[in-house]
Amino acid sequence: MxxxxxxxxxxxxxxxxxxxxxxxxxxxxxxxxxxxxxxxxxxxxxxxxxxxxxxxxxxxxxxxxxxxxxxxxxxxxxxxxxxxxxxxLGGIGYHPSLLPRHRGKAAVEWTIKEGDPIAGGTIYHLAERMDAGAIAAQDWCFVKKGETARELWERALAPLGLKLLADVIDYATVHKALPAKPQDEQFATSAPSLS
Known part of the structure; x- marks a missing residue:
């Protein structure tokens, strides 16, 4: 691989x-x-x-x-x-949200801004539209009360991304393919930069 x-x-x-x-x-x-x-x-x-x-x-x-x-x-x-x-096999990326929710550069910040009690990460297929490709793997975590975006990223979302990437690479190594589940567009939200 x-x-x-x-x-x-x-x-x-x-x-x-x-x-x-x-x-x-x-x-x-x-x-x-x-x-x-x-x-x-x-x-x-x-x-x-x-x-x-x-x-x-x-x-x-x-x-x-x-x-x-x-x-x-x-x-x-x-x-x-x-x-x-x-x-x-094309390309994959890690996005720190439960896609299709919070597509965009500021996903973690929007998770905090919107008071989401649950956050997550998604390994997705790179596609023409940003963060819109099929899902290869996904998992979630709780958001602690009062947690900042940086704290959530460092505590849970960055380690989750590494684990999910490793899982998808292991799958691809064995199967010579990537898992793919289309995103449900009716639940898509955007997370543009807050600055």
């Missing part, structure tokens, strides 16, 4: 570390910013790093040859259809 990892920041690095500990070959890292900590971690591990030509779009030429699966981890770039077609 050859992975191209598209991402950034702390969650990108923890995803890279989880994949390496899991024995999954990460053949390339794609970042929007060459100074990002994920790029530094990849270079230190001897992994090829490519900086996106357009920080908002990942294209096929930026995906490593013979990639089986593209994984996004804290990436706000859209992975183009040509890039998805360059990987045998």
């Amino acid at each position: 050859r992975i191209t990892l598209v991402g950034s920041r702390h969650f990108g690095v923890t995803t890279l570390n989880m994949l390496r500990e899991h024995g999954v070959p990460v053949v390339r890292i794609v970042v929007a910013d060459g100074a990002d900590r994920l790029a530094s971690a990849a270079k230190a591990a001897g992994i090829d790093v490519v900086v996106q030509a357009n920080p908002k779009l990942v294209v096929a030429s930026e995906i490593a040859p013979e990639t089986d699966l593209i994984i996004t981890a804290h990436s706000h770039a859209r992975v183009g259809q040509d890039a998805l077609a360059a990987a045998k």
Whole structure:
């Protein structure tokens, strides 16, 4: 299972570390910013790093040859259809909400803002529309009273994302396919940036 990892920041690095500990070959890292900590971690591990030509779009030429699966981890770039077609199984990402609820950049913040008693995470297929692809895996957690978005992310949602990614990769390794359940559009809500 050859992975191209598209991402950034702390969650990108923890995803890279989880994949390496899991024995999954990460053949390339794609970042929007060459100074990002994920790029530094990849270079230190001897992994090829490519900086996106357009920080908002990942294209096929930026995906490593013979990639089986593209994984996004804290990436706000859209992975183009040509890039998805360059990987045998396409691509998946982690979204810190129970999709289709809270699609968008500020899912955790909206979970807190709306007073949701339950939060969750979803591994979803990358698609043309943001956060709208089929669901590969999903799980939930309770939100503590008074918890901030950052506290919820660090306590529950980031670890949940790593676990769900590992589960989906294990499934794909065995079955040479990804689970896929369409999202129910009638329950879709958006979570645009609050700033």
